[in-house]
Amino acid sequence: MPATPPRILFSLQEKINKLQMGLWRLFKELGAYPSGYGTFLLHRTATYLLGLDPIECAGHIRIEALRKAIQNTVQFSFLALAFFVLLDPKGIYEWLAVSHDELPMTHTSAKWWSHIQDLVHYHVLELIAEEYVKSAGGYFAIPKSEDVARAIWNGRPLSRCSRPPPPVNFPDLREVLRRSAALTAKSHTKTGPTIIVGDFRHFFHQIRCSPNLSQHFCVITENQEARAREGKRPPLSHYRWRTLPMGWAWSPFIAQSVGLSVLLHHEKGERELFELPIGLSNLPTYIHIVGGGLVCLYLDNIFAIGIDHNTMQEVE
16 A cells, blocks of 8 residues: 655645535536535534434445446446445455454444434444444444534444555546536537536435445444333444445445446437447546537536537436
């Protein structure tokens, strides 16, 4: 693994990242570009008094069907690793860098009990027997807005036991602006190019993991209902995270791969709207639109710009 960069460089990179994400948010508010989903809130003091944003789509993406739809397309072979890790019973050996005996077993504070029960209700968490727990990380939440919180599984301990994931190759804001300006110059319409902005609702929670994988995304905490009934130290309850957790090092790569697969997939008989270079070995930064244009995906945020209005209607 590469050496950790000097702290002064790391601080500078953090400031650049914050500036970029702030600009993404500004552009989205203006109706032009997607944002980083409230990244500016990450460093605020989290409070467990905030309730969770209701999650109504846990595990909705049919990962197995999506993999079958694209697995025979050589052009999309760079997406195979993400599906392998998500679905294959032996996929854990692709990212695990230690033996199972060395995996973390972190307990979660009982103050998050109400959140845990909400996540069970939303089908994000599932109660399991202790014997099925392979690894456990802590749970916490950060503000998503002034009113609701975002659920985070603390995957740092497991990430330290994982191999480094492949690069995600997120779009660079400056390059997006440059390419958008070039497309605007090529547009011959009075209104200019067509811009589409969208996002996937609760995207990470839509991506379901195989039970074999999700046994490594567990939460262990004291059962507060038992404490209330019996008035003594309660037993531990064990849960597995059924969907892709935010907080694990591989999650951004997997989410980006699944998002690209959803965008690239088309049913038989539908016109292919996107073009990719042949022989890609890593995730593409951009997807080119037939007739002129590009699509950028930043995890759950989608930005598309094109000069052919009819094609952009199909893209939408």
